[in-house]
Amino acid sequence: MTHLWERLLEAKSRLAPVQSKYRVLFEDPATPDEPAKVLVPDPNFMAAALAGNVLPPIDTYQRDRLVPDGQPKEHPYAEPIGAMSEEEAIEYLVMKDIDPAVWRDYQGNRTIMKIVPVEMIPSDRSFRNAWRIMQ
Amino acid sequence: MSTLNVSNITDGTTTVGTSYVVNGSAKAWIFFQGTGTVNVLDSFNISSVDDNGTGNYDLNYASSFSSANISPVGTSNWRGVLTHDAYSATDTNLATREGGSSSKGDRGRLSVTVHGDLA
Numbered sequence: 001m002t003h004l005w006e007r008l009l010e011a012k013s014r015l016a017p018v019q020s021k022y023r024v025l026f027e028d029p030a031t032p033d034e035p036a037k038v039l040v041p042d043p044n045f046m047a048a049a050l051a052g053n054v055l056p057p058i059d060t061y062q063r064d065r066l067v068p069d070g071q072p073k074e075h076p077y078a079e080p081i082g083a084m085s086e087e088e089a090i091e092y093l094v095m096k097d098i099d100p101a102v103w104r105d106y107q108g109n110r111t112i113m114k115i116v117p118v119e120m121i122p123s124d125r126s127f128r129n130a131w132r133i134m135q
Numbered sequence: 136m137s138t139l140n141v142s143n144i145t146d147g148t149t150t151v152g153t154s155y156v157v158n159g160s161a162k163a164w165i166f167f168q169g170t171g172t173v174n175v176l177d178s179f180n181i182s183s184v185d186d187n188g189t190g191n192y193d194l195n196y197a198s199s200f201s202s203a204n205i206s207p208v209g210t211s212n213w214r215g216v217l218t219h220d221a222y223s224a225t226d227t228n229l230a231t232r233e234g235g236s237s238s239k240g241d242r243g244r245l246s247v248t249v250h251g252d253l254a
Contacts, residue, residue, distance in 0.1 A: 069202035073254035
C-alpha cells in the first residue's frame with residue numbers, strides 16, 4: 001500500500017480541484033467567548049474525496065487522534081475508501097478536522113455547528129470577531 | 136503508480152542521496168485568501184482551513200506529521216507578519232499581525248510551506 005501522501009500527490013496531478021459549495025460554521029464549547037469558526041474545505045482534498053481510492057477510512061483518523069507523537073499512525077497506510085458525494089465529503093471533514101467535543105459530545109441546547117452554503121458566509125469581515133451562529 | 140527504487144540521484148557530475156531529496160521536500164503547502172470569504176486557491180496535503188476570526192487561521196493536514204516538531208514558514212501580502220501560534224502533528228494555527236504590532240489583521244494572500252517528517 002502506498003503512503004497517503006503519495007496518493008495525494010498522484011491525485012493532484014490527475015484531478016481538477018473542486019471548490020465546495022459548503023462551509024461548516026462551528027463554535028467550540030470549551031471557548032465560548034471566541035467567535036464562530038468557519039471550516040473551509042480544501043479543493044484538492046475535495047477532488048480526492050469525490051474521486052475515491054485516495055483517502056483512508058475516517059475511523060483511522062479518529063483512532064490516530066489518540067496515538068502519541070512519534071508512534072506509528074494508522075491512516076497513512078490504510079486501505080483507501082471509495083468515492084463520496086460532496087455532502088458525504090463534508091461530513092468526513094467534520095469528523096476529521098473538528099473536535100468531537102463539537103460534533104459528537106456536546107449536550108447543550110445551543111446550536112454550535114451548521115453546514116451552510118458558502119453564500120451564507122458574510123464576505124464583510126468588519127465585525128469578524130463578533131460572529132456567532134444564529135439560534 | 137510505479138516506483139523507482141534508487142538510493143542516489145546523479146546528473147553525471149554531482150550525486151545526491153534520495154533521502155536528502157525526500158526529507159528536504161515540503162510535505163504541505165497552501166496559498167489562500169484570508170479576506171472576504173476565506174478561500175483556498177491552491178495547496179497540497181491540506182484537508183481544510185479554519186477561519187477562526189480576524190487574522191486567525193488553522194491549517195489541517197490530510198496526511199499528518201509524525202510529531203509537532205515541524206517547520207511552517209509563510210508570507211502574507213501588505214505588511215503582514217505571519218506567526219505560528221500553536222502547532223501539532225495534525226494542524227497549525229497561524230496569525231497574521233499588523234507590522235510592528237501585536238494586533239491581528241486579515242490579509243488577502245497568504246502562502247505557507249511546511250517541512251517535517253510525515254507519520
